[in-house]
Amino acid sequence: MFHSRGSDLLHPPRAGRPAAAGFTLLEMLAVIVLIGIVGTVVVSQVGRNVDKGKYGAGKAQLATLAQDVEAYALDNGSPPAQLQDLLQRPQGAVNWQGPYARAGALRDPWGHAFGYAYPGEHGSYDLVFYGQDGQPGGEGYSADVGNWQ
Numbered sequence: 001m002f003h004s005r006g007s008d009l010l011h012p013p014r015a016g017r018p019a020a021a022g023f024t025l026l027e028m029l030a031v032i033v034l035i036g037i038v039g040t041v042v043v044s045q046v047g048r049n050v051d052k053g054k055y056g057a058g059k060a061q062l063a064t065l066a067q068d069v070e071a072y073a074l075d076n077g078s079p080p081a082q083l084q085d086l087l088q089r090p091q092g093a094v095n096w097q098g099p100y101a102r103a104g105a106l107r108d109p110w111g112h113a114f115g116y117a118y119p120g121e122h123g124s125y126d127l128v129f130y131g132q133d134g135q136p137g138g139e140g141y142s143a144d145v146g147n148w149q
Contacts, residue, residue: 054109122148
């Protein structure tokens, strides 16, 4: 009943037929490997930029926290004994006008606590951002930054 030559065009005979157009397995693997390499480079660059941003934010946060300590010292006559005193009124702080900082401001962008000493070795108090590793010392994004620098 229904017979068309069009069906012969869809499925021509195999003999003498040219090779099918498309990608070989080797070509597809090469493309996948290239995509993987490009992805790795992009992710590593983004990771470095995130660390650079966090380090810069930590230094800015250190400066802000130092201002909070100074505001406490102006109101109370001396810097706080500990950073927690910026959040909660310590005993004996008659002119306490706080809170002087938010609770999250006492931690750097990586979640580490800022170093604090009162009295300080470099001034009336020392405030330190320890960098990415959260430990004293280090280089690069793990280098320490103090309020006296």
